[in-house]
Amino acid sequence: MKHLLKQIVLAVLLSIPALKAAADQFSYVYIQGDKQTPFYVKFEDEMLPRYGKNYCIIPELTPGPIHIQILFQQNVYPAQKFTILVPEGGSRGFLLTRKGESFSLYDIDQQFYLRDGNSESDDRVPEYNNLQISELQASATAENQEQLQPEATNLAANTPATTTTPSTTNQPGNISPAFMDMELNNTRVLENDKTPKSDEDFKGKVAIVNSDCPHAIDNDLFDAIYKKAEGKPESARLKYLLDKTSDNCFTTNQIRILTGTLKNDPERYTFLKKAYSRVTDQSVFPALENLLRSREWKDYFKLILP
Structure with missing residues (x-):
């Protein structure tokens, strides 16, 4: 998939003017x-x-080398150490690949591997056009400004009936590591459908009820969760919302409104990935792709869906 091997643009749109x-x-x-x-x-x-x-997102990095360790549950594999060069005003995207008990990071933009224990000289910074990134941020912000504003919470219970998302033919790449096809293609050719789904695409179709979450929270509880999320500092808001999705079920429209309180694509993706299993109307969930700004994060969002 060509565009999954392109640069990952991760835009931070801060609401505090002094930090912009x-x-x-x-x-x-x-x-x-x-x-x-x-x-x-x-x-x-x-x-x-x-x-x-x-998956893991390491945000708000300054340019230069960073040192990370990848650890595994119950120490089933030895800790893996990597040195990664962070570009200025850009991003890096990697796939964690395994061969035996040895792991590597596959750079999905530049298409090469970083081995466990690598040095700085083993890595290379991708060439980004920061002007193009800024233009993309400005364009995406303008297109999504109206949509990202939280609507009146009395709309939370009004979710249209929906259908499941059509699948497409699998087309694995020639260079990608073996598990990339299994994990990322997921019977979808992401570049076949460049148009984000809207609520109109799902109206009038038969909805499939989530048996694990048949009933969403009422409007009073939703209002309380929304207002408390709005009152949280940005650094604590995502954790609060993730905790609430563990204990409650929501409509897709309620999740859309809560997602609007988060300020950047990595946080929104993280919340949406957790929220998918906790919505009553999963078949309308694809419409929330519109909440993500960059094409790469929209593609990651599609992998959430079955």
Whole structure:
């Protein structure tokens, strides 16, 4: 899949004006593993919070080398150490691949491997056009500005009936590591459908009820969760929402409104990935692709779906 081998653009759109000038200095590293190998990431000797078992986002990085360790549940494999060069105002995307008990990071943009214990000289920084990134951010912000505003919460219960998402033919790449086809293609050719789904695409279709979450929370409880999320500092908001999705069921429209309280694509993706299993109307969930700004994060979102 061509576009999954292109650069990953991770835009930080901060709501605090004083921090907007610093936003362009931040970069991100994204690591995706396979479903059978849960892992943790230790960044500069500090364990990062884990929002998903098989992926990690390291946000707000400054340019230069970073040192990470990848650890595994119950120490089923030895800790793996990597040195990654962070670009200025850009991002890196990796797939965690395994051969025996040895692991590597596959750079999905530049198409090469970083081996366990690599040095700085083994890595190379991708060439990014920061002007193009800024233009993409401005364009995406303008297109999504109206949509990303939280609507009146009395709309939360009004979710249209829906249908399941059509699947497409699998087309594995020639260079990708073996598990990449299993994990990322997922019977979908992501570049076949460039148009994000809207609520109109799903109206009038038969909805499939989520047996694990047949009933969504009422509007009063939703209002309370939404208002508390709005009152949380940005650094604590994602964790609060993830905790609430563990205990409650929601409609897709309620999740859409809650997602609007998060300010960047990595956080929104993390929340949406957790929320999918907790919505009553999963067949309308594909419409939430519109909440993500960059094409790469939209593609990752599609992998959430069956």
